[in-house]
Amino acid sequence: MLSKTTLSALILSTTFLSSLAHADIKIGVVTSSTGPIALVGIPQKNTVALLPETVAGEKITYIPLDDSSDPTATVKAFKKLIDEDHVDAIIGPSGSPNAMGVIQFAAESGTPMLAPVGTAAVVLPMTEQKKWVFKTTQNDDLIAAALVDQMKQSGVKTLGLMGTADPYGENWAKVMKSLTEKAGIKIVASETFQRQDTSLTGQSLKILMASPDAVLIAAPGSSSVMPETTLKDQGYAGTVYQTHGAALDAFLKLGGKQVEGTILAASLMLVLDEVPDSASKTIASQYVSDYKQRYGENPATFGGNVYDAGLLLANAIPTALKSGQPGTAEFRSALRDALEQTHELAGTQGVYNITPADHSGFDERGRELITVKNGKWALLH
Incomplete structure (x- = not known):
């Protein structure tokens, strides 16, 4: 007959193992919602509330942090998310200098990083470290x-x-x-x-x-x-x-x-009323509608970059779950591999076709020539 101490330990162990088996998927999000690039970071932070909450029956927990546009604070945020929160992926940061300074931490920990930044330098030229980075803006x-x-x-x-x-x-x-x-x-x-x-x-x-x-x-x-x-x-x-x-x-x-x-x-997001119908237009229109309903204003395209990061992860997670449980190195590695195999995935900014050589994945469908006409955005004719 088991002693009370042994029985208690067994129950605790079983509970612990059960919690591991059903661990939430954790996604860190680092944005610059304050500081000099807040106009970029605020719509990105706001977009977190619109990201998928469950994928393939698994709950997703988002952990948003603000780096105040400071690259040093970005490093601290990344280290916290990786070392303390044990996230499965990180969306962010908002700024190009901030992103360049944390690539090594994503790579060393084997954590996929989806960077909604402008510079192509985060993914080009491709290196062993940069293979952990995916870019949700056009190169x-x-x-x-x-x-x-x-x-x-x-x-x-x-x-x-x-x-x-x-x-x-x-x-x-x-x-x-x-x-x-x-x-x-x-x-x-x-x-x-x-x-x-x-x-x-x-x-x-x-x-x-x-x-x-x-x-x-x-x-x-x-x-x-x-x-x-x-x-x-x-x-x-x-x-x-x-x-x-x-x-x-x-x-x-x-x-x-x-x-x-x-x-x-x-991005076509600036001129949705003028572009022909497409899968991207449908997704972008839904995103803009949801954002406006929640915040009372249209999102900047920078917010769409975070929204697309959520779509990319949602598309890759079911495949990654076949190789490991959330919270494990196996899952993170499989998630990276699945992201790299993204094919014809429509987002708010265009269509993603990601390969080992191209971690942005946009083609001409990801851009429109636009001008400022009468104080508004308009397609350039």
């Missing part, structure tokens, strides 16, 4: 190719660049140098700035002195506005192009009449 070269084609068709011969002095702006400068050379467009001036700068007079004057036919501004969120308004204040009359980093309604509000005529390539 720079896909967006840049559309812009350079438009420049060429418009007769642009000379171009000025103004970008952030961080991985986002740096990678854009690299991509544009290659594409413009092939297109016969000469970069006559290239200036950088910090996202938190309060004056860009010096950089703008140097751009103006070079008299380029057009200027491309490579900056995410609210930092995309001041370079353009400063150029306009100083009398620049050429065409201004922006990257998908400027694809948010706050850009229109902050820039006002000075950003009229801006051209960018970005």
